[in-house]
Amino acid sequence: MGFAVGIVCILVGLIVSWPAVAVGAAITLIFGFLWVRDVTHGYRTVPEPPPADAAAPAEPAPAIPAHKGPAAMPEPEPGEVASYPRSKFLEGATLGLGAVIGGIVTVPAVGFAVVPAFLDQGDDDIDLGPISNFAEGQWLIAHFELDPADGGVSRRTAYIRYNGLLENQPSFTIVSNRCAHLGCPVQPGGLVQTDKTKDAKTSGGQDIQLIPILGLSSFTCPCHGGSYDDEGNRTAGPPVRALDRYSYSIRNGRLFLGGAFSVGRVEGKGANARISKYNLAGPGQHVDGPEQWFYPMQPPH
């Protein structure tokens, strides 16, 4: 049991941190030793010698026909079989070797199936083109691919608004379209001007489309009716927090999309908004309030 806990601790540690691996290795070693000691107990202790009268027959008897008289081998004494070391050893060896072989085959296979889901999850920053494409106060829909090598399945959407300069730095509001309830795509409450779509050919080789929205006032989710205002704050429906946002950077006059983060609540508007920022959490997971204690750890994003 403790051995299994140790193995689990190692596997979890591989994902979470190296100290956990060390703790797991220690638990595994200790319980592995105890286990081996327990299993081998039967044949490490010296078996009690059989009673003397059973070992030595009193006197040689005259020959008798095979089908008469006692059997050639005397019936084993009750205690003799139970402590017979070799059968015990063979039983333990069969089970033990079987377990070792099973483990050698199973552990890499399970690791192969499980571990890649938790390693190397980061994606490169995405070039969204020159910031001159973004007019002040104008909401734009940006469709892009998280990883162009994966193709259309990695297509994601963000809503972007240029807020003008804040302390001589361009300020953007970049809201993820992933609903904070269960991850459906939220739709913009405004006039989507598809005919005014701008194409931005970017350094990553992506063809990114920027579609302007006229008079955006809200975001609404088609699945279960979650509603948000234009800063992403929840206004109605089942979502547990505000819409996620993307971090961004500006390099050589171009807007780069960084990693996403979760938002508890946004106070204020535009460039002066005060955002309560949290590590990216999955949809439906609380980041603030007492319920946040249900989600103490997040896998790598």
Next chain:
Amino acid sequence: MPRKKSARMQQLETAMMYPVDWIEERSGLIGGVRYFLFRKVPGDTNWFHTLGSATLTAFLVQLITGVILAMYYKPSPDEAYESIRHITDDVTLGWLVRGMHRWGASCFIILMFFHMARVFLFGAYKYPRELNWIIGVLLLALGMFEGFTGYLLPWDQTSYWATVVGININGTAPFLGPFISSLLRGGSEIGPDTLARFYSIHMLILPGAIIGLIGLHLYLVIRLGVSSPPWSRDAAGADRPEPEVTARPGLTRPGPRGGIAR
């Protein structure tokens, strides 16, 4: 009165039975199958007792149609939808096999619930059959998981977003939820691996587990026997003499369903 068989007829019969006897002598399998098919069941079993066999039949239909669909289906994001369209529109009788698999899935789930309701209402989960109830609940969970993983495979808008929502519902489970959803997706985002992963779970892992558990389930059914319905006179001990009718039923003597006086 049976007519005596001619020598030639007997000879023919021996020749025909020879392979069956050959197998029986070496494996005992024929006797085993005969024991399974002709074992004794209570005389008052009824049609409700066939729901388990119906569920098994629905599962076998899923198994066979699923194996055939796997010959044409391609589990990659660029090809999955097109291969489903190809199965439905182009492949001979593909529409039928896909339809059987698609609607049979619902039949399988519904029949599992009917079977479960029968077992519950008949009290057939009671000693000594509790373990079989537990195995049945595991089968129900695995069956539902089959439904969840199979739903993504057509790779259209409905299946994609239903899977997004389903994975995120798992993600809201306390403490381990975020890790469960990453495990299901095969990463932090739904990607090409997710579809292949769901396909592998749907057609290899879960059917294997379900077949194994069905084997256990049937073994316990045969070992413990079929239970009588709750109103069974045989099971209640029909040998007891009927009490004499002396007064109104239900007042001083038990009525048909027990009554107050015992």
